[in-house]
Amino acid sequence: MNRTPSSAAREQADAVQGAGPDSGSTLSNGLKQRHLSMIALGGVIGAGLFVGSREGIAAAGPSIVLAYAVSGALVMLIMRMLGEMAAANPASGSFSVHAERSIGSWAGFTVGWMFTALLCVAVAAEALGAADVMIQWFPGTQPWMWVLLFMVIFTGTNLAAVSNFGEFEFWFAALKVAAIGIFLVLGLLAIFGVLPGTQAPGTAHLTGDGGFLPKGVDGLMVGLLASVFAYGGLETVTIAAAESKDPVRGVASAVRTAMWRIALFYVGSMAVIVTVIPWNDSSIAKSGPYVAVLDYLKIPAAGQIMNVVILVALLSAMNANLYGSSRMAFSLTARGQGPAFLAKVSGGVPRRAVLMCSAFGFVAVLLSILWPDTVFQWLLNMVGAAVLVVWGFIAAAQLRMRRLLEREAPEKLVVKMWAFPVLTWVALAGIAAVLLLMLRDENQRLQLLFTGGFGIVLTLVGLARQRALGRAGAGATKP
Numbered sequence: 001m002n003r004t005p006s007s008a009a010r011e012q013a014d015a016v017q018g019a020g021p022d023s024g025s026t027l028s029n030g031l032k033q034r035h036l037s038m039i040a041l042g043g044v045i046g047a048g049l050f051v052g053s054r055e056g057i058a059a060a061g062p063s064i065v066l067a068y069a070v071s072g073a074l075v076m077l078i079m080r081m082l083g084e085m086a087a088a089n090p091a092s093g094s095f096s097v098h099a100e101r102s103i104g105s106w107a108g109f110t111v112g113w114m115f116t117a118l119l120c121v122a123v124a125a126e127a128l129g130a131a132d133v134m135i136q137w138f139p140g141t142q143p144w145m146w147v148l149l150f151m152v153i154f155t156g157t158n159l160a161a162v163s164n165f166g167e168f169e170f171w172f173a174a175l176k177v178a179a180i181g182i183f184l185v186l187g188l189l190a191i192f193g194v195l196p197g198t199q200a201p202g203t204a205h206l207t208g209d210g211g212f213l214p215k216g217v218d219g220l221m222v223g224l225l226a227s228v229f230a231y232g233g234l235e236t237v238t239i240a241a242a243e244s245k246d247p248v249r250g251v252a253s254a255v256r257t258a259m260w261r262i263a264l265f266y267v268g269s270m271a272v273i274v275t276v277i278p279w280n281d282s283s284i285a286k287s288g289p290y291v292a293v294l295d296y297l298k299i300p301a302a303g304q305i306m307n308v309v310i311l312v313a314l315l316s317a318m319n320a321n322l323y324g325s326s327r328m329a330f331s332l333t334a335r336g337q338g339p340a341f342l343a344k345v346s347g348g349v350p351r352r353a354v355l356m357c358s359a360f361g362f363v364a365v366l367l368s369i370l371w372p373d374t375v376f377q378w379l380l381n382m383v384g385a386a387v388l389v390v391w392g393f394i395a396a397a398q399l400r401m402r403r404l405l406e407r408e409a410p411e412k413l414v415v416k417m418w419a420f421p422v423l424t425w426v427a428l429a430g431i432a433a434v435l436l437l438m439l440r441d442e443n444q445r446l447q448l449l450f451t452g453g454f455g456i457v458l459t460l461v462g463l464a465r466q467r468a469l470g471r472a473g474a475g476a477t478k479p
Helices: 005-017 031-043 047-088 095-102 105-137 145-161 162-190 216-230 235-243 245-257 260-277 282-287 288-294 302-334 351-369 376-380 386-408 422-440 443-478
Strands: none
Touching: 031 162, 031 235, 031 245, 047 095, 047 216, 047 235, 047 245, 047 282, 047 288, 047 302, 047 386, 047 422, 095 105, 095 302, 095 386, 105 145, 105 302, 105 351, 105 376, 105 386, 105 443, 145 162, 145 235, 145 302, 145 351, 162 260, 162 288, 162 302, 216 422, 235 245, 235 302, 260 288, 260 351, 288 302, 302 351, 351 376, 376 443, 386 422, 386 443, 422 443
16 A cells, blocks of 8 residues: 555544544434434345346255355345444445545545446436336336436435435335235245145245255355345445434444344245245246245235335335435545545535436436447446445455554444454455356356456556555655
8 A cells, every 4th residue: 555654644543533534524414213224124125136036046946045145144244344334433435435544545446436336327227127117007108208207206306305315215115124024924824824725835845846956056156146246235324324313323223133134034035935836936937036926825916016016126226326326426526536526515415426426327228228238238247246346345444444443442343343353354255255156157257357347447546546645745745
């Protein structure tokens, strides 16, 4: 790291005192504890769970339960590390701020802008997914009409007070939690043969349709990859915490309950699906696993019910990603890591950053319409493995930040990583293992190469900026 002694000392002081350039003081604190609780709860239930899980089940069969449990354990470790740093140092830039303070400004620049790009592209993908649902209900309409409507609504929501974003996410999350809760209850009743018209399946579907590992270890590995990326989006709660009245309490509460949320919503629902119906049932590929189970249980209008839930999940993710990308962009620019005009705050909201992220998302949608198989696909590939890069930086930053906090401000360690540093290294090894698995698959390999190239470009720019700032600082201190 080519930091000057003065900049390193300032970063260390900021880390333990919470008085850095992005301490969140310029933003409002309009988010309430109930908002944070539901953002954390709803963030676990995304479109990846409802839609993307069918590919994982097709690849892994009943062992998808094990795949989600393993990847969930990895995510739980990442969230615990992030929670430790966020509770000690709440900041709207979250892990970008922690990486800058503990590793160097180049690290904060790289992970911050990669995460911003990831969320902006995700906004476009989710808007298109939501438009597809609406077209099923209104066949005569065009996708761009719905995309434009959704972009206008959520841009307006994010331009207003942050409490509006919190209220939207509160009710979105409440609907998702209610939906998955009802699904789990119905599934358990069916498994025990209590639901009228059903018989207890026992372990017939877990072991009788090719066994627990019908496609062997290779199938389990493919399912593991599918499950890892379904967990993306959990990081938003640590960004949102900086705009709450009690960020330390909010982050601590969200992180401490991460384990049961992951176990209940992801692992629990996968277990229900592959226990109630055969994993290779054609209805799973045709209608999706949740609709397939509800149809099997003879729940009226199951398809339409799940379409509503999927639409809510997509709109919730779109809203949250627009929020997260704008706050990360604001944090970066407020720290001198981007164009200064984005750092302006009006009414407690970084409105220019919101508009920039909205514009980027809408342009990405236009690219998907004009060049779906080239330019838009390149964008998707560039951020395809970005979440793994983010997780890697979180683990590396926590390794260094924990030592600093123990030495300088141990009272700030209100949330502690378990078995430090052993489990931090286990998490890093897990991330490396997922990256190696991606190299085995042709499509995943392409994403990894694109994301790696994007990451290298950001790193080189970040290092050049860091060296330039170091030389400028050294020149300023000369007599």
